[in-house]
Amino acid sequence: MSTSDADDPAANGQARLPPRQVLTAKFPVMSMDATPALDIADWSLTLKHGVRPLKRWDWTAFSALPRQRIVRDIHCVTRWSKLDTAWEGVMLDDLLADAGLAAPTGFLLAHSADGYSTNLTAADVLDGRAMIATHYDGQPLAPAHGGPARLLVPHLYFWKSAKWLTGLQFTAREEAGFWELRGYHLRGDPWSEQRFAEAE
Numbered sequence: 001m002s003t004s005d006a007d008d009p010a011a012n013g014q015a016r017l018p019p020r021q022v023l024t025a026k027f028p029v030m031s032m033d034a035t036p037a038l039d040i041a042d043w044s045l046t047l048k049h050g051v052r053p054l055k056r057w058d059w060t061a062f063s064a065l066p067r068q069r070i071v072r073d074i075h076c077v078t079r080w081s082k083l084d085t086a087w088e089g090v091m092l093d094d095l096l097a098d099a100g101l102a103a104p105t106g107f108l109l110a111h112s113a114d115g116y117s118t119n120l121t122a123a124d125v126l127d128g129r130a131m132i133a134t135h136y137d138g139q140p141l142a143p144a145h146g147g148p149a150r151l152l153v154p155h156l157y158f159w160k161s162a163k164w165l166t167g168l169q170f171t172a173r174e175e176a177g178f179w180e181l182r183g184y185h186l187r188g189d190p191w192s193e194q195r196f197a198e199a200e
Contacts, residue, residue: 018190021081055099072154075190089133111167118177157188
């Protein structure tokens with residue numbers, strides 16, 4: 001007896017893949033450099049408008065913010081995709097609400113403890129579209145995957161989900177981050193295959 005595509009988990013998974021992506025059950029570790037050693041006692045997250053600090057959270061204050069759990073598919077520019085990944089953390093909307101402000105500009109840079117950065121638009125991180133994740137699959141986020149806290153923007157290629165997040169900086173205009181300065185696309189939409197700048 002044959003199984004229809006509608007009842008076939010593998011077929012359903014393939015339907016959820018952006019162009020030229022391949023399913024994986026693993027969670028590959030992809031990083032610019034070695035994993036930094038971060039102690040939550042020393043960790044902090046700073047929100048800025050340009051060079052001006054707007055608010056800073058240490059781990060205790062950040063952990064007291066409202067938390068949510070989301071399940072999303074993720075897609076790496078190196079062509080792997082992982083379905084139904086479960087995350088817990090603080091939505092960007094709730095972070096801004098705690099700071100008592102709306103997004104001051106339409107653009108921002110995410111900064112990491114290892115010197116990495118990536119650019120995003122406010123539209124891509126607000127209205128429930130992005131999280132600062134501290135847990136994956138019910139466990140504290142492993143250092144290799146960006147712990148203690150990473151940005152999660154699952155609808156964009158995963159290089160936009162900066163590991164080891166320490167800062168969010170709103171900018172007056174779009175400013176390229178680490179990989180964008182090296183030829184990657186400024187936005188990185190997997191469904192449009194926005195891998196490289198030539199696709200803009």
